[in-house]
Amino acid sequence: MARTLDPAAHALRREAFVDAAQRLIQSKGYDQMSLQDVLDELDASKGAIYHYFDSRVATLDAVVERMVDAATEALLPMVADPDLPALQRLEGFFSGIAHWKTDRKELMVAVAQVWLSDENVVVREKLRQSTTTRLTPLLATIVRQGKDEGVFSPSSAEQAAEVLVALILGLNEAATRLFLARRARTVSFEHVQGAIAAYSEAFERILGLPAGSWPTLDAATLHYWFA
Secondary structure: OOOOOOHHHHHHHHHHHHHHHHHHHHHOOHHHOOHHHHHHHHOOOOOHHHHOOOOHHHHHHHHHHHHHHHHHHHHHHHHOOOOOOHHHHHHHHHHHHHHHHHOOHHHHHHHHHHHOOHHHHHHHHHHHHHHHHHHHHHHHHHHHHHHHHOOOOOOOHHHHHHHHHHHHHHHHHHHHHHHHHHHOOOOOHHHHHHHHHHHHHHHHHHHOOOOOOOOOOOHHHHHHHHO
């Protein structure tokens, strides 16, 4: 008789492997982690992980996907608050992402150190697609409200949201490169400020905001990550 799969137990066991992989990525680094390390972390039998992940890259994919899920979930209460004006919701959206990352700096640094490698190109593309799917409706809601309030002026809230998400993803990748370059001392802090400011200008023009009004990273956060 074929073995019956218990979906709940399967999901719980998968999460245990993701937990273990995340701990190892943060503590010893992804490049030093092997699938056997994940098995050893859980005292699991050899090969058990292959029921859930077929490669080390797949474990990184799962860890990052869960990070995106958690960050998006943290933004929902603020985005859904009907009492906040659109610009304040937009500020909360971006400050919420920044605070979420700051609270998990060790994990973010561990992922950043391997994120741009050729080995992870498929993971990056999957993240790009899933992030676009998650964030576009949230930003479209804010942009639509801003149009109704007369503070944003794009012709289409939905299309503007798609472009904003594309810029956010570009900013995230640029910030990762800049973070690693600052650690290697190959770029100046002023260069980082200029690069972030250029994205802020692009965001303002898409929404029709006055120059200097975009809720960019505050000085304290910039210094925390890049100074």
